[in-house]
Amino acid sequence: MNVPDNGARITADLLVVGGGIAGMTAAIEASEMGLEVVLVEKEPFLGGRVAQFNQYFPKMCPPWCGLEINYRRLRGNDKVRILTLTTVDQASGGPGNCEARLTIHPRYVNENCTACGDCAQACPVDVPDEYNFGLSTRKAVYYRDMAFPPLYVVDPALAGDPRLQACRDACKYEAVDLAMQPVTVTVQAKGIIWATGWQPYDANKLDTLGFGKFPNVVTNVMLERLASAGGPTEGKIRRPSDQGAIGKIAFVQCAGSRDANHLPYCSGVCCAASIKQAQYVREQYPEAEIHLFYIDVRTPGRLEDFYAGAEKDAKIFFHRGKVGEIREAANHNLIVAAENTLTGKVTEMEVEMAVLATGMVPNTAQERPPLDTPLDEWGFVGSSASGVTGAGVASRPADVAASVQQATGSVIQALLAQRR
Numbered sequence: 001m002n003v004p005d006n007g008a009r010i011t012a013d014l015l016v017v018g019g020g021i022a023g024m025t026a027a028i029e030a031s032e033m034g035l036e037v038v039l040v041e042k043e044p045f046l047g048g049r050v051a052q053f054n055q056y057f058p059k060m061c062p063p064w065c066g067l068e069i070n071y072r073r074l075r076g077n078d079k080v081r082i083l084t085l086t087t088v089d090q091a092s093g094g095p096g097n098c099e100a101r102l103t104i105h106p107r108y109v110n111e112n113c114t115a116c117g118d119c120a121q122a123c124p125v126d127v128p129d130e131y132n133f134g135l136s137t138r139k140a141v142y143y144r145d146m147a148f149p150p151l152y153v154v155d156p157a158l159a160g161d162p163r164l165q166a167c168r169d170a171c172k173y174e175a176v177d178l179a180m181q182p183v184t185v186t187v188q189a190k191g192i193i194w195a196t197g198w199q200p201y202d203a204n205k206l207d208t209l210g211f212g213k214f215p216n217v218v219t220n221v222m223l224e225r226l227a228s229a230g231g232p233t234e235g236k237i238r239r240p241s242d243q244g245a246i247g248k249i250a251f252v253q254c255a256g257s258r259d260a261n262h263l264p265y266c267s268g269v270c271c272a273a274s275i276k277q278a279q280y281v282r283e284q285y286p287e288a289e290i291h292l293f294y295i296d297v298r299t300p301g302r303l304e305d306f307y308a309g310a311e312k313d314a315k316i317f318f319h320r321g322k323v324g325e326i327r328e329a330a331n332h333n334l335i336v337a338a339e340n341t342l343t344g345k346v347t348e349m350e351v352e353m354a355v356l357a358t359g360m361v362p363n364t365a366q367e368r369p370p371l372d373t374p375l376d377e378w379g380f381v382g383s384s385a386s387g388v389t390g391a392g393v394a395s396r397p398a399d400v401a402a403s404v405q406q407a408t409g410s411v412i413q414a415l416l417a418q419r420r
């Protein structure tokens with residue numbers, strides 16, 4: 001994990017951009033085929049979105065089950081060079097001969113760090129925690145559950161704040177180094193795998209569904225953090241307005257998805273994600289009523305069993321209905337209005353909290369990959385012709401199992417592209 005020297009040139013078979021489950025898989029599989037890989041992640045830690053979840057469907061195991069295996073395969077793997085806090089500034093060339101200029105942004109914490117946490121304890125600066133979608137704060141010097149690499153990081157926006165000298169002084173290993181500078185390196189590779197993943201569709205754009213206006217309307221990704229032991233409520237799902245218990249909750253499927261005005265496609269994971277989250281609520285509140293409003297339930301392949309299991313639960317109710325409006329009632333309760341997509345009949349229900357099941361938007365829709373890589377109409381990476389091959393959700397909406405399979409295939413695709 002050592003940072004290369006400024007100006008260094010690195011030669012590799014593949015450059016993998018994005019250190020989520022797909023990028024890690026591509027890097028590991030390529031290395032196990034004997035290839036030299038540089039794996040680049042823009043955040044301070046690997047893991048991507050999966051690290052933010054409470055549990056995975058369909059097995060309902062915690063994310064470290066899958067992540068830890070990958071971290072173990074990366075630890076001591078001398079064929080994968082991992083660069084965190086790194087971005088690709090520019091790339092040139094094509095299949096078989098790509099050159100990329102990278103910036104490695106400073107961590108302000110060096111390899112002496114033992115993750116003891118003394119720096120964070122001494123840190124006087126608190127900021128909203130983006131990882132918890134602003135539902136809590138974090139220190140300017142921070143660490144994450146399941147962090148890989150296991151090193152603290154100083155928020156770059158605050159590294160110049162004189163108050164952070166207290167963090168440096170608290171570290172008995174001299175690991176906090178606020179004078180660190182960015183490093184620029186060049187990677188010469190035969191191909192690039194682009195695994196930059198997704199972000200949630202912006203629920204603020206769904207102006208009739210009350211997100212951002214009514215405190216008890218949250219999104220599915222926020223619910224993952226609310227249910228997670230490392231999240232803002234230490235895993236207790238409470239409604240945000242008063243931290244109250246949940247007696248009745250609604251899940252709003254296709255919130256912005258399959259909608260020409262928002263995301264025209266189906267992300268393919270939101271129905272299973274809501275069924276998973278219904279189980280989180282169910283475990284914490286055995287008496288709670290859970291109402292799931294859907295256009296149609298999409299749980300392909302083996303996920304059908306997962307759905308069938310939830311259907312048997314006497315407290316989970318599935319309603320055919322497209323939710324058109326959420327209003328606020330007394331005590332910050334919510335009125336959810338849904339139209340039955342077959343009969344046209346509109347029904348209203350009062351609940352204490354509503355979860356918007358928003359879909360996945362590929363990061364490539366906003367930040368195009370280099371080398372004029374073709375994208376499809378929704379912004380997913382199209383073909384490998386440019387020398388850049390998409391992997392995971394950068395190439396299509398997918399769950400973890402499909403992302404892993406697709407990422408393994410992307411290595412072959414990247415190798416084939418070099419021969420054309």
Ligand SMILES: Cc1cc2nc3c(=O)[nH]c(=O)nc-3n(C[C@H](O)[C@H](O)[C@H](O)COP(=O)(O)OP(=O)(O)OC[C@H]3O[C@@H](n4cnc5c(N)ncnc54)[C@H](O)[C@@H]3O)c2cc1C
Nearest residue numbers: 018020021022042048049056057196197198392393399400
């Ligand atoms: C609410 C919700 C719940 C879900 N629950 C489940 C579940 O229980 N089970 C399941 O199988 N699937 C689930 N999914 C789907 C799952 O999240 C995806 O399959 C998975 O995240 C895909 O991994 P990825 O590596 O392609 O992308 P990501 O997880 O998004 O990882 C991409 C990585 O690339 C990095 N990156 C981005 N841009 C750059 C850049 N320019 N340079 C360098 N690095 C960059 C990011 O920081 C990130 O680390 C869920 C999805 C949603 C919406």
